[in-house]
Amino acid sequence: MKMEKVKGNTFYIDTGMTYIPFYKINDREIIMLDTGWAEGERKGIDELLEKNNFKVSGIICSHAHVDHVGNNTHLKEKYGCTIAMSAYEALICSSAVNLKLYYNGQTLSEVKEHFGNMICKTDILILSDEDRVKVCDIEFEIIHTPGHSPAHICIVTPDGVAYLGDSLISYEVMEGAKMPYAYILTEDLKSKKKLYDLRCSKYIVAHRGVFDDITKLIDDNVNFYRNRAQKVCDTIKGSMTMEDIMKAVVEDFKIHIGNKYKYTLIERMLKSYLEYLNEKGVIELNIDSGFLKYSKVHCPD
Ligand SMILES: [Zn+2]
Structure with missing residues (x-):
């Protein structure tokens, strides 16, 4: 596990599986954009944060999936940080029963066992008509990109770096994906196209990469998902x-x-x-x- 600078105060942690961006408020305090997967990434993230003497003061989550919110409660208990998330995803994560609605193919006990790490208390609910959020006095721009999950968001740091979460996948993921994830594919494709309008200096894709220009990546993502749909047909x-x-x-x-x-x-x-x-x-x-x-x-x- 290592960390890399993207631009200004925007960095990311490379867990080997995911890029988890963070914004440095000062030498000690950081705001994390997603918190990774509990089972496979918690230990490494903890070690990296401790080694750099970082204190997590805030967390903004792109969406409520187990590999993106898995350490929310752990970090909140450890650092007392503020958590911000889109309102709908925050409600999904607020209890095992609410998670059950999302993972309705599993029993409540199975949901608790497999997704219990997702349960967390969100302090700031980002509504679907809000395009900004202030966490620890730092303002981030929000782009609503539903589809991959019901209320997925992209987050732009004050450095003009866009964190795209899972709204796009990288070429390496496309190579291995037989049926790439989309909760509502129609909305997901609309959201991918919405990203053509973004004007940022850098773009971070969770799985996995940093891009200067995403025009071709959007084209290729849209075609990839459409082709998979064609193959299903x-x-x-x-x-x-x-x-x-x-x-x-x-x-x-x-x-x-x-x-x-x-x-x-x-x-x-x-x-x-x-x-x-x-x-x-x-x-x-x-x-x-x-x-x-x-x-x-x-x-x-
Ligand atoms: Zn996801």
Whole structure:
């Protein structure tokens, strides 16, 4: 685990899996943009913060996923820091029962076991019509980019560095992603296109990279997700149930499903792609002898 400077007071921690940006208020105090994954990253982050004698005074989270908010409560208990997050994501993280709404494929006990580290108390709720947030007297610009998660945000530091969270993925992630994550794909694609209007000097992508210009990365992300949707569409032959499509996709995409959690995740993603295809008017849903069946109207160009 190491830290790198991006520009001015904006730095990031490279955990090996994720770039976690932070803004230096002074030599000692920092504001972290996301806090990483508890299981795999807490120890390394703790060591790096201690080695540099940093005190976490604030946290602003891009979205409530386990690898982005996993150390919120841990750092809050340790440093007493202020946490800011978009209101909806803050509510998701406010209790195990609320998390259950989001991870509805798992029992409440499983949600507690797998996602318990996400539960945290948020001090500042960022509403969907707010484009700025002040944390520890430092103002950050907020760009609302829903889709990857329901209320994902991008955060611009006072140095004009944009932290894009998971609103874009890097080329290295695209290479390995069989069904890249999007909670609401239609919204996610809109949000990706919204990023064309950003005028920042540097852009940090959580998984993983720092870019001077993201125009081509946006093009390639949009095409990548659209191509995956097209491939999902290609697996639909005649009239199929969700389970039939799941089986076909797992075979065609060569996805290894080793446990029920991976099954639940892939099933959730597949739903998102099917909803996108349905909204595009390329597939239709009909009831056939009491079963919900999906069939092609025509495939997108
Ligand atoms: Zn995410």
